[in-house]
Amino acid sequence: MAGEPLAAIVSAGLSKFGKLEGLLSREIFLQAFREAIDRCPNLDPRRDIDSIYIGQMSESFEHQSHTGPLIADYTGLLGKPASRIENACASSGVSLRIGVQAVKSGMSDVVLVGGVEKMTHLGIADVTEYLAMPSDYPLEQLNGLTFPGLFALMARAHMHKYGTTEEQMSLVAVKNHRNGAKNPKAHMQREITLEQALSSRVVASPLKLFDCSLVSDGASCLIITRPEMARKFTDTPVFIVGSAQASDTLGLYERDDLTTSYATREAAERAYKMARIEPKEIDVAEVHDCFTIAELIAYETLGLCKPGESGKFIEDGNTEIGGSVPVNTSGGLKSKGHPVGATGTAQAYEIYLQLIGAAEKRQVGSADIGLTHNLGGSASTAVVHIYRRGG
Amino acid sequence: MAGEPLAAIVSAGLSKFGKLEGLLSREIFLQAFREAIDRCPNLDPRRDIDSIYIGQMSESFEHQSHTGPLIADYTGLLGKPASRIENACASSGVSLRIGVQAVKSGMSDVVLVGGVEKMTHLGIADVTEYLAMPSDYPLEQLNGLTFPGLFALMARAHMHKYGTTEEQMSLVAVKNHRNGAKNPKAHMQREITLEQALSSRVVASPLKLFDCSLVSDGASCLIITRPEMARKFTDTPVFIVGSAQASDTLGLYERDDLTTSYATREAAERAYKMARIEPKEIDVAEVHDCFTIAELIAYETLGLCKPGESGKFIEDGNTEIGGSVPVNTSGGLKSKGHPVGATGTAQAYEIYLQLIGAAEKRQVGSADIGLTHNLGGSASTAVVHIYRRGG
Numbered sequence: 001m002a003g004e005p006l007a008a009i010v011s012a013g014l015s016k017f018g019k020l021e022g023l024l025s026r027e028i029f030l031q032a033f034r035e036a037i038d039r040c041p042n043l044d045p046r047r048d049i050d051s052i053y054i055g056q057m058s059e060s061f062e063h064q065s066h067t068g069p070l071i072a073d074y075t076g077l078l079g080k081p082a083s084r085i086e087n088a089c090a091s092s093g094v095s096l097r098i099g100v101q102a103v104k105s106g107m108s109d110v111v112l113v114g115g116v117e118k119m120t121h122l123g124i125a126d127v128t129e130y131l132a133m134p135s136d137y138p139l140e141q142l143n144g145l146t147f148p149g150l151f152a153l154m155a156r157a158h159m160h161k162y163g164t165t166e167e168q169m170s171l172v173a174v175k176n177h178r179n180g181a182k183n184p185k186a187h188m189q190r191e192i193t194l195e196q197a198l199s200s201r202v203v204a205s206p207l208k209l210f211d212c213s214l215v216s217d218g219a220s221c222l223i224i225t226r227p228e229m230a231r232k233f234t235d236t237p238v239f240i241v242g243s244a245q246a247s248d249t250l251g252l253y254e255r256d257d258l259t260t261s262y263a264t265r266e267a268a269e270r271a272y273k274m275a276r277i278e279p280k281e282i283d284v285a286e287v288h289d290c291f292t293i294a295e296l297i298a299y300e301t302l303g304l305c306k307p308g309e310s311g312k313f314i315e316d317g318n319t320e321i322g323g324s325v326p327v328n329t330s331g332g333l334k335s336k337g338h339p340v341g342a343t344g345t346a347q348a349y350e351i352y353l354q355l356i357g358a359a360e361k362r363q364v365g366s367a368d369i370g371l372t373h374n375l376g377g378s379a380s381t382a383v384v385h386i387y388r389r390g391g
Numbered sequence: 392m393a394g395e396p397l398a399a400i401v402s403a404g405l406s407k408f409g410k411l412e413g414l415l416s417r418e419i420f421l422q423a424f425r426e427a428i429d430r431c432p433n434l435d436p437r438r439d440i441d442s443i444y445i446g447q448m449s450e451s452f453e454h455q456s457h458t459g460p461l462i463a464d465y466t467g468l469l470g471k472p473a474s475r476i477e478n479a480c481a482s483s484g485v486s487l488r489i490g491v492q493a494v495k496s497g498m499s500d501v502v503l504v505g506g507v508e509k510m511t512h513l514g515i516a517d518v519t520e521y522l523a524m525p526s527d528y529p530l531e532q533l534n535g536l537t538f539p540g541l542f543a544l545m546a547r548a549h550m551h552k553y554g555t556t557e558e559q560m561s562l563v564a565v566k567n568h569r570n571g572a573k574n575p576k577a578h579m580q581r582e583i584t585l586e587q588a589l590s591s592r593v594v595a596s597p598l599k600l601f602d603c604s605l606v607s608d609g610a611s612c613l614i615i616t617r618p619e620m621a622r623k624f625t626d627t628p629v630f631i632v633g634s635a636q637a638s639d640t641l642g643l644y645e646r647d648d649l650t651t652s653y654a655t656r657e658a659a660e661r662a663y664k665m666a667r668i669e670p671k672e673i674d675v676a677e678v679h680d681c682f683t684i685a686e687l688i689a690y691e692t693l694g695l696c697k698p699g700e701s702g703k704f705i706e707d708g709n710t711e712i713g714g715s716v717p718v719n720t721s722g723g724l725k726s727k728g729h730p731v732g733a734t735g736t737a738q739a740y741e742i743y744l745q746l747i748g749a750a751e752k753r754q755v756g757s758a759d760i761g762l763t764h765n766l767g768g769s770a771s772t773a774v775v776h777i778y779r780r781g782g
Contacts, residue, residue, distance in 0.1 A: 006498075024529065051636075059450060059477075059524050063532060066479045066525030069638035069654075069771040073645070079657055081636035082772075083485045084477045086450075088457045094474045098489055105495035107397075107634075133450050134457030138415065141454060243498075245442075245472035247460035254464070263460075266470055380460040381473075 055091030055115030088134035093344030093374030093383035114221030180331020187337030216337030242275030242386030279303035446482030446506030479525030484735030484765030484774030505612030571722020578728030607728030633666030633777030
């Protein structure tokens, strides 16, 4: 049985992910917020919500920072304390964790946590430059090393040490596109074949186009409260029973081993301990597949399989819907899309749907325990949350 | 008597403020961190500190975001959860509040909170553009309205409604430079005359050069813990007894009244209530004087004087060292400097020194209760903290 709940999710919302032309991030966030409000008729947002934490990675995309009060105003929550959290692509994973602390501290009763990013209106050169900012400027960015290159180094190291193959990485893309094809909010709702993935153009060898996640617009949010208050708002709460975060060096040049994620291992260990569960008890997980190699490494660092065995683990179908531990049923960053600041709470949204049995065509069957794994930068931040279905 | 402590400050550090050539923000932060560590020999940072919250306003200044893990690595705290908070110039005021929640939630025992910004290596056009990002992009920035213009609108409204004069605003600058001249870490350690302030060149009428705070590099930090753990680390803890934050519209165009700060009034009211103290009990305060008009409005919205009477309040010498409530003994943003992300915890550093009696030439005498007031953007975020000297 999982540990004592830290907080309860009583509602959640997600915007459409994709190219949302003509909308500002404040407007995209409203799509997610309205869904969360509509799902939770017992909640009066203005009366009940008493603080707001919003993940947004980059001020550069829209020349706009100070997202906290901006979102407070546009959601009708003017006056409430509202803050922006930035931990690269883990921004809203961290927002969730800070929201859990706010609730647990007794300084807030009901917290809106979420994330948003608007990226598709810019050219790829600008997007790539802005996306590179969370990596080490003087020693990586300045020398032209951007994230596809950084993750390609990890992929090469993993191939060299464990014999992991390009086919095995491509299987991640194929699986996640298969799942995303069932998700009406996903950016790319279409299946791909292994051949398509393997023959797509090289971005940073060994990573090809279909090893890379998408540049998307989107927003996500959750309404969380103290566990004992959850039934006031919903009959189907989902409890957060583990919440942990760890850091690693910004630069890859400082690391001993590129085949693993120290931050993920550390955060996962703490989260499992807090939740009092073992990796084998996870029924469904959303992991950070910014590149396909990242999903394989996540299997290992989250303890779903042993180090070096992730290639075999996906080949055997373990992480398919219907497998022993379905991973990225939403389509993941690869097919659902990756509006960077929104990704952490979008992962939590999917787990929330799975645990309340509302994931429709991609429902894994009855699931009691879920996990999310959100990375920032070159895994310089890792945030792991563990969820339990309300009894 | 003030309310129950939420958290305790057991140490604090501040870098030199000013033009710190050749240093990256990660290196500047180390100056502040080392002071905090040196002040607190009973603290073993690697063993004791279990999370990190860093305020930094802009990724654009150094083309570098993801400041949380970067600071964790450079302070020798690699692996610890470390996050960046962005609420414009209130970024580290919010970091402090999030740190208080982390401690109070029981999810952390000892937290490093702080802020940093490196700005002076850029030209003024770039700095002005990047500083404008927390204002409303489509409706303010895009039309050329930057912060001097926004605060000039507030100044004009205050002059029109209450008869506030340019001389009264200049008195803020004169007082803060007088205080800053006694602060060896201040950016501009020199006194100015009322005539100099009044005759300085116009930036955005009625605001002149000496009504504006400085573009500075700098960093600040605090070590906070649970109140009951404080004596393990120090004999002179300072307790945080009030911590509140509120938001206002990003754009001024949405506000009913430009002569006040709704967010400050709201945050102050909550903080006073939490601390169970009255404004008249404040012995020393650091308020957000990004422009001189902002300090005058702060006197009113923090309840130090009545609405419209701030001009008279400073003329009567109330906020001088030796007055009824000394304000900005550090020199404030005006003379100490304003490395934007560092300002919130730099204000707390000054109050910490005053309450432990370590403010040297600018010491106000024995002070029991202190207050900090940190604004983000056009007062779209306000954070108020109230402090009590350990008994």
